[in-house]
Amino acid sequence: MPNPCVTSDSEPSDLDQHPRTVDRSPMECKTSSTKGLQRARQHSLQVFKDLRQSQQIAEPSLFSLSVQIIDRLSRGRSTHYDPLLALRHAIKTKSAITYVANSEPTASLLAASHIVLSPTLSLPKSTTTRYSKPGTSASSPSDFFTLEAVYLAWLLRDAPVAEYMKQARDNGLAVGFVSVTERKSIVEWLEGKVQDLKRIVSLAAAESTTPPGTPTHSDTTTSPSKRRYVADQQDVEVVKRIKQNEVELRDRNTVLRGTKPNNFSALRATYSEKLKKIKETKPGATPVLAPTAGTPMQSRKAKNLYPIIMISSSPTALITMHNVKRFLQESLFESSSAARERAAAAGNSRAEDVIHIDRRRVPPSSSSQPTSTPRGDIQRYFVVDSTDALQKFGADAWERVVCVMTTGQAWQFRPYRWSEPRALFHHVKGVYVSWANDPPNTKIKDWNVTELKIDPHRRHIDKSVVAHFWQLIDDWTIANKPWLIKS
Numbered sequence: 001m002p003n004p005c006v007t008s009d010s011e012p013s014d015l016d017q018h019p020r021t022v023d024r025s026p027m028e029c030k031t032s033s034t035k036g037l038q039r040a041r042q043h044s045l046q047v048f049k050d051l052r053q054s055q056q057i058a059e060p061s062l063f064s065l066s067v068q069i070i071d072r073l074s075r076g077r078s079t080h081y082d083p084l085l086a087l088r089h090a091i092k093t094k095s096a097i098t099y100v101a102n103s104e105p106t107a108s109l110l111a112a113s114h115i116v117l118s119p120t121l122s123l124p125k126s127t128t129t130r131y132s133k134p135g136t137s138a139s140s141p142s143d144f145f146t147l148e149a150v151y152l153a154w155l156l157r158d159a160p161v162a163e164y165m166k167q168a169r170d171n172g173l174a175v176g177f178v179s180v181t182e183r184k185s186i187v188e189w190l191e192g193k194v195q196d197l198k199r200i201v202s203l204a205a206a207e208s209t210t211p212p213g214t215p216t217h218s219d220t221t222t223s224p225s226k227r228r229y230v231a232d233q234q235d236v237e238v239v240k241r242i243k244q245n246e247v248e249l250r251d252r253n254t255v256l257r258g259t260k261p262n263n264f265s266a267l268r269a270t271y272s273e274k275l276k277k278i279k280e281t282k283p284g285a286t287p288v289l290a291p292t293a294g295t296p297m298q299s300r301k302a303k304n305l306y307p308i309i310m311i312s313s314s315p316t317a318l319i320t321m322h323n324v325k326r327f328l329q330e331s332l333f334e335s336s337s338a339a340r341e342r343a344a345a346a347g348n349s350r351a352e353d354v355i356h357i358d359r360r361r362v363p364p365s366s367s368s369q370p371t372s373t374p375r376g377d378i379q380r381y382f383v384v385d386s387t388d389a390l391q392k393f394g395a396d397a398w399e400r401v402v403c404v405m406t407t408g409q410a411w412q413f414r415p416y417r418w419s420e421p422r423a424l425f426h427h428v429k430g431v432y433v434s435w436a437n438d439p440p441n442t443k444i445k446d447w448n449v450t451e452l453k454i455d456p457h458r459r460h461i462d463k464s465v466v467a468h469f470w471q472l473i474d475d476w477t478i479a480n481k482p483w484l485i486k487s
Contacts, residue, residue, distance in 0.1 A: 081121060082203065083147045084129045088190050090117040091154060099125075110171045115151060123147055130201040131186060134179070137235050138201060145178060150186060153178035157187045306356075306380045307402040307477060307484045308393065310428075313385040317407045318433045318454060321351035324383050329357045331466040333454055353389040357381045359470065361485075379485070387415045400484060402477050403429045406449065408441045421447045429476040431469065 090097055098105055099112030100122055106112050109125070116122045125148035128141045136143035152171060156164045161180050168177040178186060189197045309328075311319050315336070319327060323339035326332055334342075343351070361379040384390050390397045398417045406412055410421060418424040421444075430449030434441065435456050444451075452469055455461055477484055 081123070082130070083123055083127050084131060084150065084200065086117045086121055086123070087147065087151060087154075088192070091190050092192050097151070109148070109152070115147060125151075130203070131197075132199045132201060134182065134199065135238070135241070137232070137238050138199075139232070139235075144201075146176065149173055149177050150190075153183045154187050154190050157183065305400055305484060306382055307473075307481075308390065308397065308400045309357075309381055309383045309403045309405065309473075310390065310401055311383060311385050311405045312407045312409070312412050314407050314409060314412070318435070319405055321353070321355060321383070321385050325355050325357055327462070328381075328383075328466060328469070329359060331463040333459065333462045333465075353384065353386065354392065355383045357383060361470075361474065398427075399481075401428050402481060402484065403431055403473055405431045405433055405452075406444075406447075408432060408434075408443050410443075425449055429473060431472065 087097075089095075095118055098116045099109055100106065100114040100116055101108075101112045109115075112125060114122045115125050125146065127147040128144045129147055129150055131145045131150055132138040133143055133145060138144065148171070152168060152173065156167055159167065164180060164183070168174075185194075185197060188194045189200070311317065311321070311324060317336070320336040320339075322336050322343060323334045326334055326339065340351075343349070357380070359379050359381065361377055382393070390401070393400065404413075404416075404424065413419050413421060413424055416424060418427060421430075424430070425448040430447060432441070432444050432447075432449045432451050434451065434453055436453040437456065438453075450472055452465065454465060474485075
């Protein structure tokens with residue numbers, strides 16, 4: 001990218017008492033020819049001689065003299081610079097960027113009035129750039145960042161967030177500074193890492209004097225009411241973002257309105273037949289309604305589906321397919337190895353994959369209604385230890401599972417419908433079986449399971465343990481799957 005340059009074809013005018021720097025709306029300068037550069041050098045020498053002869057400066061410093069020469073040259077042909085391109089060029093070429101206050105150098109950006117980007121270019125720090133602020137229509141100067149804000153974002157590019165915010169306030173930019181989220185993108189553009197930035201308005205749009213959204217018309221005599229309004233694309237995008245964040249106010253009427261069209265033709269046809277039959281019946285006669293299909297819960301209850309209990313298939317589990325029937329039906333615990341040996345001696349070396357347990361369910365004592373049998377009804381349960389055996393009960397077998405007995409090992413649930421323990425024990429009753437003298441298992445503290453402790457020696461308390469187990473199953477089943485309880 002060429003260096004910003006200044007050309008002048010007019011004669012120099014008298015120098016002001018207080019020299020100033022360029023104070024224009026800058027744009028990108030064009031490359032000067034060799035002849036133009038020679039003419040600029042001659043002009044600079046003439047300005048220097050005029051300053052010395054007029055004795056307006058006494059022993060001027062090189063910097064002050066350069067500023068006055070630049071100001072004298074800027075009074076010639078009006079040449080505009082783009083502040084963003086000039087700042088980008090200074091950063092990419094690693095030129096020294098200094099500050100000026102009243103034509104004198106200063107080290108404070110807060111006290112400075114101008115930013116010197118090159119020996120031939122000094123711009124007011126409040127100069128509006130083409131970098132638009134987020135969420136604005138980019139139609140007024142207040143919708144763009146100033147040169148000071150863009151330069152400060154690059155100057156503090158590596159500063160932490162808190163330090164960057166503090167420095168922005170200390171330099172008088174309590175508002176209008178480049179946000180932390182936008183700082184990285186503008187810094188990368190200034191350093192030349194990226195070529196385009198979405199929110200930098202193009203030079204062609206910046207040079208246009210027609211405000212965005214102005215109606216376009218070719219005939220000046222056309223009536224204003226007939227002019228077609230052409231919306232600015234940036235305004236359209238802003239309106240879209242505003243509509244996305246709108247919250248629709250609702251009242252008691254609008255909240256009851258559905259968002260989907262509902263078709264009640266089937267329901268209307270069903271009840272029209274019933275109403276027709278009611279009208280056709282004689283006065284005083286009792287109408288006989290046709291039976292209707294029941295709910296899925298009632299159909300399940302009508303089929304008398306039995307509850308299912310799943311146990312662990314681990315050979316080290318206290319309750320296995322070898323001893324579960326005797327434990328839950330006869331209220332007597334027998335070790336799995338002893339039960340396996342007893343079954344092998346009887347000629348049953350392999351345990352069944354599905355075991356049924358018949359249990360007499362004692363009616364609750366708190367019930368005020370009399371029961372047909374004082375001892376209660378026989379309730380049948382099925383016990384399985386694998387999902388393969390569970391599939392024998394059909395596609396809805398998991399709807400009949402009321403309890404899962406676990407050993408605290410998570411691998412047991414991998415083939416289950418809910419492989420995550422928290423989700424599993426939200427749909428079924430969880431029971432953790434362990435010895436009474438075992439220490440607490442920390443793995444099950446978040447599993448929503450109830451511990452069932454079996455004494456390793458005292459068999460006379462097995463009956464109370466099994467009774468407690470069935471009480472847990474009854475309470476959970478009545479509360480969650482009452483259609484599985486035999487009435």
